[in-house]
Amino acid sequence: MSRIGKQPIPVPADIKIDIKGQNISVTGKNGKLERKILPELEVSMKDQEILVTNRDNSKRTNAFRGMTRSLINNMVIGVNEGFKKTLIVEGVGYKVNTSGKKLTLNVGYSNPVEFPIPEGITITVNGTNTIIVESIDKELLGLTCAKIREVRKPEPYKGKGIRYEDEHIVRKVGKAGAAA
Structure with missing residues (x-):
């Protein structure tokens, strides 16, 4: 299992997250970033944290889970700090x-x-x-x-x-x- 992918992504209060199907957009004081997520993964928002979960249990999906979590985390940091x-x-x-x-x-x-x-x-x-x-x-x-x-x-x-x-x-x- 991906250890990085399991960790939730903390979202600061001034950042707006918009999840529509497999598209996620992050808006902050520095701008807006968008990314399309693989269909094997599911992204959800809960208590000012973003969670990335697998829809199936394959090794490939698990590898992409950690990468996707890191990409979304970089989006959040980028629109907040740059x-x-x-x-x-x-x-x-x-x-x-x-x-x-x-x-x-x-x-x-x-x-x-x-x-x-x-x-x-x-x-x-x-x-x-x-x-x-x-x-x-x-x-x-x-x-x-x-x-x-x-x-x-x-x-x-x-x-x-x-x-x-x-x-x-x-x-x-x-x-x-x-x-x-």
């Missing part, structure tokens, strides 16, 4: 700036890379090397950060590239040289 990730750009001459709905990355290529900012994402640039990405949708936030990081992944020799703030790059030793 999510934030920080990316760091390292390298000589590497610069980042925003203009309108575009993020411009100068990361060692002959031309700057224009990255369109998706709807529902807020990007702030601190200085020239820190990108702060914020959203109420955790899934969209992670996908956007991964796409930005993909423009110039950190390389293992000098550590140049775009990395997450808490990411540790394992550095490799360069050539030994002519020490014969």
